[in-house]
Amino acid sequence: MTENNAAATGAVKCAAFWGHDGKALADFYAAALGWKVTQTFGDTAAMISDGATTYVFYTAESFKAPNWPEDELVFHLDLAFADVEAAEQRLVELGATKPAHQPGGKHWTVLLDPSGQPFCISAAGNNG
Known part of the structure; x- marks a missing residue:
């Protein structure tokens, strides 16, 4: 192994998500995070960013939300x-729902985004 590992070092440039309506999902997460929609791609996709992190949301006509908690999750956001x-109340007003199954106790709350995908919310600085 060489001392200069620059070629082997990478950074996440963007994370992508799919749902029933990519633009609506981008609008939801932009509002949830206080970010901005920075770019749209026709009627099927949109990108959001805070200037450092970027997410893109795509429309997938055959998208099926996981049947959580029965289905394993490939990926989710915390x-x-x-x-x-206050965040939970605002997120529900934006279109999230709160499932009955809440495995996080006092540590985190599971919500479902408008496309039915689970994500978790917790207090800033809470790592578990």
């Missing part, structure tokens, strides 16, 4: 907020 109760 979002942190200073006021989790």
